[in-house]
Structures are given as structure tokens and as C-alpha cells.
Amino acid sequence: MAAEKSGSHEPFDMAKLRELISLMEQHGLTEIDLRQGDQRWQMRRGPTEVMQMVSPPAYSGVSLPLPGPIPASPAPTAPASAKADDGVPIKSPTVGTFYAATGPGDEPFVKVGSRVNPETVVCIIEAMKVFNQIPAEVNGTITEVLAKNGDAIEYGQPLFRVRLG
């Protein structure tokens, strides 16, 4: 707004703001709300508790001491891989059954160390009797195979890891 520019009070003194923000972090403040005349400075910081409420722990039911069978939900996407940073995942574009090779006894499409380009078929996901060939979609080297023959695969589940390049 034009009015804001007018005169000696230059909107928002960045030096002060910078200082306030660093004070907030330093002293663990979550909120500042300053008003004077037509000015209002309001700042909020990292409400970690709200975050917990926003996304309740996935499958928290699993932690219940159920006497019955424990719901065996498949693990959500990211596997607890020690090599989590060793490349990008190739994720399943559909839900179905994983096959590493064309048939039993055949060589797998790819192994750790295989070079792939975007068109390289890395596996088959069977869905409704249809065998979907899954392309790598990236250039690189397979660093990890995350699924086994016959595994039930859900949408978005990582199947391989690829070091790009």
C-alpha cells in the first residue's frame, strides 16, 4: 500500500526484526505479538506440539497391548534403511505383487550394481493378472533392492534405491 511507504516510518525495521527473531530462538519463545498505533508485528516459531497433533503417529494402534492379533499394517513408505542416503528410491506406481524377473529361475531384471537408464525395466508388478513392467525413470546405479519376489507392494512403496549419475 502506498500509504505505508510515506514518511519517516519506513515499514519494518529489518534490524529490529532480525534481532527479535534471533531472541525468540535463543530464549525459546513461540510467539510475539506487538502492536502500537497502526503497527502490528506478530511472529510465531516452531510449534512442535501442534505438529504432533497435526500428524498423530502412524499406526499408533500397534503400540497397544492388544491381546488379539496385532494389525499387521505394511510399513509406510520409508524403510529404516541404514543406507537411506545412498540414492533415490524407485517407488511403485501401483499396488500389486512384485517380481524381480520374468519367470522363476530367470535372471532378475536388475541387481545391486546394475546400471539403469530411464527406460530400463527394473521389475514387474502384477495387478489383476496384468504384468506391469516398471521402468527406472532415472539414470544411475542400483544400490539396494528393497522388495522380494512375491511381495505385496502398495502404491508409493520404494522398490529399489539408485545412486544417480
Next chain:
Amino acid sequence: MAAEKSGSHEPFDMAKLRELISLMEQHGLTEIDLRQGDQRWQMRRGPTEVMQMVSPPAYSGVSLPLPGPIPASPAPTAPASAKADDGVPIKSPTVGTFYAATGPGDEPFVKVGSRVNPETVVCIIEAMKVFNQIPAEVNGTITEVLAKNGDAIEYGQPLFRVRLG
């Protein structure tokens, strides 16, 4: 207003803010809300969300847009007195009806400015046809009378304020 005069309308005195923020941390304050004239400084620290969950706002039901009669719970102890720091409260030791004097037309036991000692009777609380004389229990001067003749009084409700001495 005094505040308006100060300075060239410079928004927000950083020295004061800095001091307040460090005082908050030092003394474990979670919130500061200062108002004067058109000024308002409000600051929050720490896990406010968890705090809300631990002690949900008293009578939060009152804020519901109930179409029916709104629950008219009596206000919890501390009244929103402007002179909140002007002395200590004399609290009701029981539940009952407040009387400032022995009978209608009589002089009240105490008024603002009355000197009291621990034995001074300050009012009567009637409970089950019994008229309980309430002693001040402190030495000092009455600065505020917080109840009216015939008021329903609950346990712990402040009846008077006394500046000690």
C-alpha cells in the same frame, strides 16, 4: 496518553523487549501480555500446546455457541480486578450467603479504608441458618469490597482485599 508522547512514535523499544524476553526465560514465564494506551506487547514461550492440553481452559463450555441457556458457572476465584496487586484477598472459608452487616440498615462491619486485625469480623456468611462471623485473619487496611449483601459465595471466593501492614 502518556505512551503516545514518548519518542518519535518509534515502534517498539528494543532494549525493553530484550530485557523482557530474557526475564521470561530466566523466570520460566510462558506468557506476557502488556497493554498501555494503544500499545500491546504479547509474548509466549515454551510448549503452549501441551499446556493447553494439560489444563484445558476452565469452563471452556461457556465459549460454545449454545442455543440454550449458557451454563452460568460462577467465576473461579480471582476476579478481574484492576487493582489485583492492591493487597491480599480474604477468602471465604465456606459456601453460603454474604452479609456485610448484622442486619438491614446496620453499618457494615468494614468499609474501604477500615483497619482490620486478625480477629476483626469483616462479614457474615450464612450457611444452613447459621450466621458465621468471618474474621480478617490479617493485619491491614481494607482496599476493596468484592461481595455484595445477599451474594452467593463459594468456598475460597475472595470477599475483600487487604493491604497488609
Next chain:
Amino acid sequence: MFQRILVANRGEIALRVIRACKEMGIETVAIFSEADRGAYYLSLADEAYCIGPAAATDSYLLINRIISAAEIGNVQAIHPGYGFLSENAHFAEVCRSCDIEFIGPSHEAMQKLGDKVSAKEIARQAKVPLVPGSDGLINSESEAVAVADRIGYPVLIKATAGGGGKGMRVATDPASLQAGLKAAAVEAEKAFKNSGVYLEKYIERPRHVEVQILADHHGNAFHLWERDCSLQRRHQKLVEESPSSTLPKSVREELCKAAVRLVKAADYTNAGTVEFIVDQDDNYYFIEVNARIQVEHPVSELVTGIDLVQSQIRVSAGEKLPFKQSEIPCRGAAIEVRINAEDPAQGFRGSPGTITQLRLPGGPGVRFDSHVYQGYTIGPNYDSLIGKLIVHRPTREAAIACLQRALDEFMVEGIKTTIPLLRKISRLEAFRNGQVDTTFIERVLLPTMTQPEREHDR
């Protein structure tokens, strides 16, 4: 009986099906979109598979993904819930062609009753009353006048290709009929390139009354009495109850029998709902069949004591319904209200967000069906239903009192809901006296709400 069922839905109805299965000792496979990952109800299923991103067209509506999940989940049957694929005859057919039972009617019955023209033809044969009107298109003014004379004014002129109210006219006498015919034909030609119009009796301020049906594969078709769902906004039901508070006993019984005749005529099985409109003289007219479980099924469960979702599963597994018509009671009065994450003050705009505080009603007479909890985030992707509050008491008066106190106890913070509106409705004289119709909310209630609200207007 099935050992394992896939629940092809989300939210409260997915939880409802999981609950039914758990009580029957059947394992469940849930599916979910990325938007629903981590929802608590998924942890109650025995398995859960992500089938796609948030958009329903890329997940809950993708037949091949759901069938794939059913295959890897190794289920014998799929429960479709309501909405999504529940009335998709093709989906039902695909399921069965994959040797997976679709928990619902045969796709043939679904198609027959899903098509309005064929449904009306079946109704006619089964002597179920239809809204009186012309036999097909109107060819001349004189024909129109003759039809109107026969069925009585007011009449509704409708475009045969119509939709959305276009090409519709109400006529109250021969003069307005003649004028209306021309105008409607022109409008219809313009909108649909088809000027064909027909006549129907115009039902003023109708009530919406529907009959719950259950039919098995052994020739049994029963009604579970009726539900009155007249309180609607833009055809979205807000309040549903059983029994109807206004229909005379003889009409209720007739209506329920008509519904049974209709589903028998269509060889319909499983649960279904036959919808009628009822005029101010308690004449009822068949409208359509909903070939699935409905949102408001709990009110029928409460008055009859019959678990509808369990019954659906038993019927699909080939079991015989274990009762006779005369053994289905209608006890007390049940009322359901829909708690939606919507802001009635802002034109019922959806109100997504996180529930920061939640106090649920409870105690005697209260049932609550919901997948949400304090900390749950309502996303913008799906419908706004966050729960159904259902009360059941010996009398309608007591049920309304229970509804009022339950709504007063109900506190949701962080999002806007229909709760304040429902509180208001529960205290309206017109509602308490049963004097409402499908136009009531928009015609009477909402206009009063644009004014600043009076306080304490019970």
C-alpha cells in the same frame, strides 16, 4: 462365511465396516490414499494398503488398484461402503468376475434400478405409486391441458433431456400451462438441443421418506421400516429419523410394503433403500432406489435392533436372513444428525483443519459413529462428514431431549461444524412438531440465519 474382506472406502463408513467384521470374526484389509495415511481407523484393520494419491480419481475410484489390493490382500469379498464405487455396476461385475464377492446387489439388479426409466417401469408393474404425469412427451397444448386436468394443478413442466432445473416450469392453471410449455420448450432446445417436454404433478413442500430394505438369496425381502429425511439442504440430508413422526400407521405400513414389492420385482438382494416423496395429504410417490448402505442406516439399526452391515455381509455370504417380517420391530424413536466440517455462516463452505479440542457426547441413548479424534486433521480432499450422532429413546420427545443435551455437550475446536446449526434445529418448534419438508431449511431456517442471531432462542 468370508474369512477376509477388503473395505473399499475411507473414514467413518470404512470404520463401520471394520467394526462389523471384527464383531463377526472376519479379518479386514483396508485401503487408503496418501491423504489418509496414519488415520487411526486403519490401524484397526488387519492389513492396510496405500493405493494412490489423495485425489479420489487416482485412488478410491480406481477399480484396478482396488482389485489389485484385494488380490494381494487375499480377500474373498469387498465392501464398497457408500459413495465412491458403491453403486457402480461395472465395479460389482469386475469384482465377481475376479471371484471376489461384491457386498451389495447383483449388478443386474443395480442396473435395472439404477436407471430411472427402468426403475419407474418396474415400480409401475409392482403397483408402486409414481408421481402422476404424462405418458411420455407432450405433443400439443391440448394434450397438455388434458393431462393437467387429469392429474390436477399445479403441474411441473420438465425437459426430457433436462437437469439442474433448466427447462422446468410450474403451472397453476391452463393459461400458465400454455405459456410455460412454450417457454420450457425454447429453453430446453437452447440448453439441450432437445425441445421435448413432459408433465408431472408438482408436489409442494414434500417430505422425503425412505424405506430400508434387506433381501437375501433365498427369496426373502423385508423392510426395516421407514426413515424421514426431510431436513435437507441442497439435497444433502442433515437430520434423519425413524419412525416418521407424521405418517399415519396405515400409510407407513402401505409404504413399506410397496418398497418390498418393488425390490422383489427387481430380484434385488442385499441392503437397499427405496426413496419416496410424500405430499401434504400423505400420498407417497416412488422416486428412486439407492442400491447400497446409506449414511443414515444407524437409525434403522437402533429401532429394529438389526445390524445392517453385518446383515449385508451375511447375505453376500449366502446366509438366510434369520427373521420374519413380523419379527422386525420398530421400537422407540431414533434420530441421526450429521456433523460436517462446514461453516453454515459461510454458505456451508468446507472447513478443513485440525481438531484441537474435542469433547464427545455420551451416556444413555447416544451412539456416535466417527473416525475422528482430538488431533485429527480434516483434509480438503473428501466429503466433510466427520461424524454421525445418533440418539435412541423410547419416544420421539425423549429422543429430541437427548439430542439437544448431546449436542450441547459436543465441543469441537479448531474447525467449524454444523453443530451450532443442529442445536438450533433440535429446538425448533417446527422440527419438534414434525412440520418440516425438504424445502424447510432453505425456505424458512437459513433466511433467519443471515440476520444477527438472537441469543437464547430455544
Next chain:
Amino acid sequence: MFQRILVANRGEIALRVIRACKEMGIETVAIFSEADRGAYYLSLADEAYCIGPAAATDSYLLINRIISAAEIGNVQAIHPGYGFLSENAHFAEVCRSCDIEFIGPSHEAMQKLGDKVSAKEIARQAKVPLVPGSDGLINSESEAVAVADRIGYPVLIKATAGGGGKGMRVATDPASLQAGLKAAAVEAEKAFKNSGVYLEKYIERPRHVEVQILADHHGNAFHLWERDCSLQRRHQKLVEESPSSTLPKSVREELCKAAVRLVKAADYTNAGTVEFIVDQDDNYYFIEVNARIQVEHPVSELVTGIDLVQSQIRVSAGEKLPFKQSEIPCRGAAIEVRINAEDPAQGFRGSPGTITQLRLPGGPGVRFDSHVYQGYTIGPNYDSLIGKLIVHRPTREAAIACLQRALDEFMVEGIKTTIPLLRKISRLEAFRNGQVDTTFIERVLLPTMTQPEREHDR
């Protein structure tokens, strides 16, 4: 009818009474201690007064404070709930002397039935079976043998001044009887300076069966069938159900009629419970009367469809009960489990703290009575009951299935509860077959729980 009632209690039963009043259009005045300030249920009352500090002896048990609150709140009646002052005849008398109706029996009836000796005398006159035994003290060995021959072994030797099991002996034959008499007399003399002993038939592994009673001031006294509360730990009930799953129909009916005879003989009015123990041959023996509403009243409400708390209020206001005995059904099966903030793994030690996460069960067949919510803090001052989960289904088998799935849905974080124990109980063969008695939990179940738990032991 009363316009305004004071609720002289706290927690779930205070909320239960407030709910009943709201549905009846009666205003409520709540009282609370400083420990309960800010509890959500207080905001549902029309007024709420703090009456003292946390200790019950300085607040909920202080008669004069409660009467003062009733006076400033201008109420016509006081509902005492259960516990606290609910069975205090003096409190009932004070209320009425202040022209405030005490919602419960007359203090005379309360005194008559509150005293065990006079209650037994009334039972004898009303031909209600008592545990067989000697008529008063035993004077000689030969008399003891004669009594034991008459009532049959095993017999229990009890000190007349006794308590806490001291001076008690079980005898299975004349020899052990003679030895036991001497030992018991010596022990009793030592413990109570009174060597008097008497004989009673020893009931092995008894079941606890109680009958819900409602009586008005117009000469009507009805039973609302029985509840089986055999699953107890140290006389604390954990699971209650109606009807009893083991009693033959003829015995149930006899037992219920006996309970009605007893309360009629005592001129008892309002709600009450007549407690019996039942032996393995289905013989039943009167134990005592609880002259108040009970924690487990909801199971009777569910099978009969009668609101007990509303009925209490109506009876106190002088209304006639609006039904006959033959019109009180016992439909389906209802089971209540008590959710306590206790840690069964630590000897059921109380587990105060804040509920950080809460997922409540819901859906068909589920009722939940509770004053707690996510964020509520359970203090150390009062009992550990945080909620009652009650299920109602057409059959006991279905009710147990519903109970299992509801307990599986139920998640409480931040405190320890009895939920895991209740899950275990709900899946026990002995419970499902009705083969439990008042000693079962301590005799059979708890010993298995000291061992590391086997997984998946459904």
C-alpha cells in the same frame, strides 16, 4: 416436578445425573472441590459452586457445605449419586428437614436395610433365603455338629464380633468342626475379647447376582431383572452383565420376585439393589441391600429400556412409575466394564496423570459414560474410575464380540488403565462360557499374569 436439582457428587455419576436432568428440562447445580475445578462436566450444569478443598472429608462429605450450596443454589432436591453421602441416612434426614428432597429412599428404610441384622430379619419375614446357619451363638460342640448336619458341610465358623477374616474357619467334617470351633473361639477371644462364634454354610466359589429395584410412593415395587457381577477383585466389581448367563429362567424369576418382596417389606422406595450370592447349584442367598443408584446401573437400563436416574427423580417428585412388572422387558444382553486408572501389573495401584491421547470406541452397541477427555488430569484424590464402557447386543455372544472390538479400539495414553486386563478377560474361555465366580480373578486370572504374558492368547 423439580425445577432445579443439586448434584452432590463428582465425576462420571455427576455427569450422569446432569444428563438425566437436562433431558427432563430440570436445571442443575453442581458442587465441586478445588481438585475438580475446571472439569468440563461442571460447565454443563447451570451453576457450579466450589465447596471446599480436594480432600473429600473437607468437601464432598461435608453435609453443611452441601446444604449451604443447595440453599444458595435454590434447589428443590439433591441427587447424591453413589459413594460419598449416598447411603448416609443422616444426610437424607437433614436434607428433608431443610425441605430439600433427597433423591433416594426414606431414611427410615435406609436405616432398616442398612443395618445387616435388621435387614436379615426383614428378609427372613419376607421369606427371602438367607445363608443357612445356627440361630445365634453356638454353645456346645454337640450343638455345632447338629447344626452342621442340618445345613450340610462345608460350614464356616465365624466370630460374632468378627471382621477381616479373623476367627474364621472352614470345616468339612465333624472332626475339623470340633478342632475349628476351639481354634476360632481362642482367636476371637484374643482379637475381640469375645469368644462367641456361630455357624454358617460355606458357599464355595459363589457368584454375585443382584437385582435392580424401582419402587414409587404409590405402592408399586418392580424389579428390572438381575445383574451378574461375579468378576471382582477384592470385592471391587470389574465386569457386570444382565441378564445372568448361567441362572435358569425359573431361578432368575424367583430371585427377582424375592427381591421385590424384600423391598416391599421394608417400605423401600426409589432405586435400590438387592444383592445375593448364588452357589454352584443355583441356590441363592440374600446378602445386603444397596440403597442407592449403582455404578453398574447402565446394564439394566440397556436391557429394559428404562432410564434409572430419570426414574429416581420422577419417583422422588411423587410420580407413579408408568409401567407394570409385565411391561419391563429384558432384551438382549448388556455388559459393562469399568475403566479404572490403575496399573494391574503393579497390584492395581492407582495411576494418576494426564490423558495425553484418547481414542474412544463407538459405533453400534456401544455406550460410554465418562467425564474424561484428552487433556483431562486424573488426580490422586478420588477413586480411579475414569469411565464405563457398556455394550448391548441381541445375544451374549454378540455382546462379547462387541466388547472385544470396542476394547481393542479404546486407546488411552499418559496413564495406565484396566483396559489391557479387560481385553484379556473378554477373551477368556471361562468368561465366555459363564464359568466364573467371585474368586475367579484372584484365584485363576491374576496368578497367570505374574508370569510373562504369552502373546496372542485369545
